[in-house]
Amino acid sequence: KWLVSKFNQLAKEVNQNLEAFELGVACSKLYDFIWDVFCDWYIELTKPRIQAGGETKANAQAVLVWAMQGMLKLLHPFMPFITEEIWQTLVNDGSMIMLQDYPVYDEKLNYTEEENAFEKIVLAIKAIRNTRTELNVPPSVKAKLYIETEDVELFKGAWLFFEKLASASEMEVGAKFDIANTASAVTHSARIFIPMDELVDKEKELARLNKEKEKVQKDIDFLSNKLNNQGFLAKAPEKLIEAEKAKLAKAQEKMDKIMQSIQAYSA
Numbered sequence: 001k002w003l004v005s006k007f008n009q010l011a012k013e014v015n016q017n018l019e020a021f022e023l024g025v026a027c028s029k030l031y032d033f034i035w036d037v038f039c040d041w042y043i044e045l046t047k048p049r050i051q052a053g054g055e056t057k058a059n060a061q062a063v064l065v066w067a068m069q070g071m072l073k074l075l076h077p078f079m080p081f082i083t084e085e086i087w088q089t090l091v092n093d094g095s096m097i098m099l100q101d102y103p104v105y106d107e108k109l110n111y112t113e114e115e116n117a118f119e120k121i122v123l124a125i126k127a128i129r130n131t132r133t134e135l136n137v138p139p140s141v142k143a144k145l146y147i148e149t150e151d152v153e154l155f156k157g158a159w160l161f162f163e164k165l166a167s168a169s170e171m172e173v174g175a176k177f178d179i180a181n182t183a184s185a186v187t188h189s190a191r192i193f194i195p196m197d198e199l200v201d202k203e204k205e206l207a208r209l210n211k212e213k214e215k216v217q218k219d220i221d222f223l224s225n226k227l228n229n230q231g232f233l234a235k236a237p238e239k240l241i242e243a244e245k246a247k248l249a250k251a252q253e254k255m256d257k258i259m260q261s262i263q264a265y266s267a
Contacts, residue, residue, distance in 0.1 A: 001111040002118040003042045003063060006033070007070055012105035014074055023078075030074055038067060041122060048164050065090075070103050120151060120189040121158045127185035128166040128192055134208055135183055137196065142169035146177045149190035184261040186212070188250040191257045206265050209258055216255045223248040 010033050017026035046060040068090065076083045076097050087097035124147070137143075145168045147155050155173045162168040182193040183205055226232055227244055236244075 001114040003037065003067055004109050005111040005115040006037055007067055007103075008106055008109040011070070011074065011103040015102075015104055018077070027078055030071070030078075034071055038071065042067070044165060045161060048160050072097060073100055073103050076102075117151070117154055120154065120187065121161060123187040124155070124185070124190050124192060125161065125166045127187050128162075128194070131183055131185040131192075131194065131208075132167065135196070135204070139167050142167050143194050143196055144168070144170040145172070146179055146182070146193040146195075147171065147173045147190055148175065148177045148193070149173065150175065151189060155190065180264070184209070184264075186254055186257040186261060188253040188257075191261065202265060206262065209262050209265070213255065213258050213262065216251055216258060219251045220248065220255060223251060 010029060013029055014026045017023070017029070043064070046064060049056045049060040051057075069087075072083045072087050072090070080098070084097050087095075128145070132139075145162060145166065149155055152173050152175065159168075159171055162171055177191075177193055179193050179195065181202075182195050184194070185192040223244055227241070227248065233241060
């Protein structure tokens with residue numbers, strides 16, 4: 001549902017861009033979706049499901065093919081010949097992609113709640129990967145994860161993804177952890193602790209957290225100034241104002257978690 005909902009939103013935005021003759025913006029959104037969402041994430045997420053076999057394999061493959069066909073249709077106005085060639089190979093039923101209906105937004109495929117929930121998992125995995133990269137920890141080195149979050153059941157149900165995509169050897173999920181000598185990764189919905197005493201330099205970890213603190217503070221300052229600007233509040237649509245408020249709330253949540261991590265290292 002995460003991918004289906006994201007594709008549905010993509011179709012909506014691309015159609016809006018085409019109607020406004022914003023061809024470059026539409027191409028950019030398609031490029032980002034194909035490489036980041038579909039290739040970098042969804043294909044990787046489906047590998048363990050396909051390996052598991054059975055119904056979960058069939059469902060994963062069905063969504064992969066559905067998304068691939070949809071992406072080809074969206075790309076067709078920009079790349080008519082290569083998308084037609086791929087369509088003939090992929091579908092192989094004698095149909096032509098140029099005669100297919102162009103994807104449009106469908107409210108029935110709008111799984112906002114499920115999309116937002118799974119986005120928390122994706123952001124957590126990204127944060128863990130970034131932390132490991134900054135500490136020069138190779139993917140082959142497995143480590144136990146302690147995930148501190150209010151969404152306990154959501155994260156527990158995503159163990160397979162953390163095992164395969166975040167090099168987790170074990171995982172504990174709870175509302176609160178008090179663990180010394182760990183590296184930490186932070187998102188707006190979770191703090192992840194990685195016990196890696198032999199790999200983590202305490203001073204280096206503090207420096208990384210302080211650097212992240214500075215970055216988040218800049219975001220908070222920017223968003224706060226924007227929302228305190230009466231000109232912006234008077235002219236901006238209510239939907240945009242609410243979106244900026246949500247961004248500020250997320251940034252403030254992340255800052256709170258970063259400060260907790262800094263205090264733990266400084267103790």
